Amino acid sequence: xxxxxxxVSRREFVKLSGxxxxxxxxxxxxxxxxxxxxxxxxxxxxxxxxxxxNQFFNRKPFRVKTPTYEKVGDTRRIQYLxxxxxxxxxxxxxxxxxxxxxxxxxxSQGVDDLPEPLRSYYKNHxxxxxxxxxxxxxxxxxxxxxxKYKDKYLLAYAWSAxxxxxxxxxxxxxxxxxxxxxxxxxxxxxxxxxxxxxxxxGSKLMKQITHTFGATLVGITKVKSDWVYQGHxxxxxxxxxxxxxxxxxxxxxxxxxxWDSLYANPVYGTSYDAYSMLNFIAGKLEVFxxxxxxxxxxxxxPTDYDLAMPPLAIDAGLGEQGRNGILIxxxxxxxxxxxxxxxxxxxxxxxxxxxxxxxxCEKCKICAEECPSGAISFEDKPPDVVRGYRRWKINQDxxxxxxxxxATSHPRGCRVCLAVCPYSRKNNWIHRAAKEIDPYDPTxxxxxxxxxxxxxxxxxxxxxxxxxxxxxxxxTYGEAPDWLKTEEWFDL
Amino acid sequence: MGVFKIFAEPVFWIIMGLLYALIGYGATLWAKxxxxxxxxxxxxxxxxxxxxxxxxxxxxxTLIGENEMEAGLYFLGxxxxxxxxxxxxxxxxxxxxxxxxxxxxx
Numbered sequence: 001x002x003x004x005x006x007x008v009s010r011r012e013f014v015k016l017s018g019x020x021x022x023x024x025x026x027x028x029x030x031x032x033x034x035x036x037x038x039x040x041x042x043x044x045x046x047x048x049x050x051x052x053x054n055q056f057f058n059r060k061p062f063r064v065k066t067p068t069y070e071k072v073g074d075t076r077r078i079q080y081l082x083x084x085x086x087x088x089x090x091x092x093x094x095x096x097x098x099x100x101x102x103x104x105x106x107x108s109q110g111v112d113d114l115p116e117p118l119r120s121y122y123k124n125h126x127x128x129x130x131x132x133x134x135x136x137x138x139x140x141x142x143x144x145x146x147x148k149y150k151d152k153y154l155l156a157y158a159w160s161a162x163x164x165x166x167x168x169x170x171x172x173x174x175x176x177x178x179x180x181x182x183x184x185x186x187x188x189x190x191x192x193x194x195x196x197x198x199x200x201x202g203s204k205l206m207k208q209i210t211h212t213f214g215a216t217l218v219g220i221t222k223v224k225s226d227w228v229y230q231g232h233x234x235x236x237x238x239x240x241x242x243x244x245x246x247x248x249x250x251x252x253x254x255x256x257x258x259w260d261s262l263y264a265n266p267v268y269g270t271s272y273d274a275y276s277m278l279n280f281i282a283g284k285l286e287v288f289x290x291x292x293x294x295x296x297x298x299x300x301x302p303t304d305y306d307l308a309m310p311p312l313a314i315d316a317g318l319g320e321q322g323r324n325g326i327l328i329x330x331x332x333x334x335x336x337x338x339x340x341x342x343x344x345x346x347x348x349x350x351x352x353x354x355x356x357x358x359x360x361c362e363k364c365k366i367c368a369e370e371c372p373s374g375a376i377s378f379e380d381k382p383p384d385v386v387r388g389y390r391r392w393k394i395n396q397d398x399x400x401x402x403x404x405x406x407a408t409s410h411p412r413g414c415r416v417c418l419a420v421c422p423y424s425r426k427n428n429w430i431h432r433a434a435k436e437i438d439p440y441d442p443t444x445x446x447x448x449x450x451x452x453x454x455x456x457x458x459x460x461x462x463x464x465x466x467x468x469x470x471x472x473x474x475x476t477y478g479e480a481p482d483w484l485k486t487e488e489w490f491d492l
Numbered sequence: 493m494g495v496f497k498i499f500a501e502p503v504f505w506i507i508m509g510l511l512y513a514l515i516g517y518g519a520t521l522w523a524k525x526x527x528x529x530x531x532x533x534x535x536x537x538x539x540x541x542x543x544x545x546x547x548x549x550x551x552x553x554t555l556i557g558e559n560e561m562e563a564g565l566y567f568l569g570x571x572x573x574x575x576x577x578x579x580x581x582x583x584x585x586x587x588x589x590x591x592x593x594x595x596x597x598x
Binding site: 011015017018019022023026029030031032033034035036037038039071080097161278404426428429430453456457459478479 | 496497498499504507508511512514515516517518519521523525532542543545546547549550552553554555556557558559560562563564566567
């Protein structure tokens with residue numbers, strides 16, 4: 001009798017243990033999930049290793065013959081004035097000339113007082129000169145307001161200044177090209193070109209080397225003339241030119257911004273963390289190529305480009321263009337900053353990919369809803385034809401006005417559209433699963449369900465909240481990391 | 493991260509494995525005592541449900557770990573509701589043809 005009782009109690013014990021085990025197992029799942037969310041290891045990039053493991057997405061099933069940008073007519077190259085930085089640079093030179101020279105234009109003057117080709121550009125783009133004037137007025141207010149905000153955002157300011165410092169002055173690396181590319185791109189070559197076993201060997205080698213320099217993503221493509229700026233060439237100045245024959249291939253590099261500061265945009269983030277790293281990566285790559293006998297030219301941020309980067313990166317299979325006009329990659333989302341090195345080294349190009357970014361952007365629109373400048377289109381389908389390609393076109397001028405408005409020391413950018421993009425999530429198991437599963441669903445049902453959760457569960461401050469008072473309240477998309485909060489470290 | 497680093501340690505997953513073995517063994521005894529006529533596909537359905545429940549909890553806490561408290565709680569609420577609905581459906585399936593003799597529930 002006693003034995004039977006003991007057997008029954010053992011059975012009951014195991015049954016009870018099973019129940020307790022189930023609760024402990026679920027508790028373990030909760031703990032492991034919490035750890036996964038907290039862990040900084042799920043941030044992709046920034047040199048976790050030097051062997052390209054951050055480029056983890058399997059692009060093979062999504063390779064396509066033609067890139068996902070839609071060619072709808074005759075294409076043409078990008079006139080340099082179509083780039084806002086080059087355009088604004090021209091205006092600044094007229095307004096703030098070198099010592100001893102008189103200003104040739106001021107904000108009180110109109111479009112007819114501008115020299116060519118600026119006059120024609122602004123006449124053909126009504127409203128853009130007024131937007132520039134607005135931006136300059138806003139920047140004056142921004143500088144005045146900075147006294148109010150300096151204490152709070154001091155660390156962010158210092159952090160940004162530290163990152164931008166290597167890009168300035170005569171010691172900046174890589175050095176600016178001097179003279180025509182046929183000379184400058186070959187300057188510093190120390191040997192005759194070593195013959196590769198095959199272009200495929202060349203691509204594999206260059207990708208590995210670029211990863212060792214710190215690149216998160218690397219892709220290779222042939223250089224299309226359409227992506228080469230026209231009217232200005234670095235090292236030469238204003239000139240009409242054909243794509244140099246030795247710009248055969250481009251090695252395209254993408255790296256992310258530091259993630260916690262990215263989420264705390266616009267006021268805590270900076271573009272210069274990624275920019276300075278890209279300058280080092282591309283600059284080193286240029287030196288490396290020249291030491292094995294091949295021509296090389298870096299195209300690096302913030303403005304030292306002779307090529308448009310996003311379409312080049314699309315050709316190189318790194319990602320697709322989003323509604324916000326930015327490259328969206330499977331690994332980094334929109335948090336991908338770009339540089340490239342053009343070379344005559346024989347390489348095997350990558351193929352572009354189609355992971356359904358355009359279809360997702362058609363229904364998402366979070367970046368447009370959150371953009372404090374209203375620069376991003378709300379149209380379902382891309383309505384604009386830009387130089388023969390159909391796409392969503394962002395209003396660069398409005399975007400620039402917000403750079404001059406947010407509570408920073410000077411126009412330091414905004415980056416809210418990078419931060420709020422649903423693709424720009426940490427690569428922990430839950431977001432990575434969504435990113436990996438979605439491209440395999442041709443119906444779009446999965447992405448619609450994910451988007452419904454994104455919009456229903458997550459809190460967004462709303463476009464105006466990112467602006468300083470009285471229009472907004474200096475909100476950030478995510479909370480700033482402790483290491484950028486001045487009040488955490490100093491007695492204020 | 494402190495104490496949470498334990499979740500990155502192999503020993504944590506060894507313990508989780510042992511717990512799952514215990515859950516499995518306990519579940520077979522529960523099934524017998526409840527008079528459930530379990531087949532291989534019913535066991536698969538049970539484990540899929542338990543996996544969904546585990547992932548729902550892990551998912552909610554992942555979002556909370558990311559400082560997305562509101563999203564995490566919403567996620568937990570919705571996914572646990574779905575798990576309860578699925579659990580009821582699963583119970584109805586498992587109890588088809590149940591031998592209710594000796595069942596502690598009847």
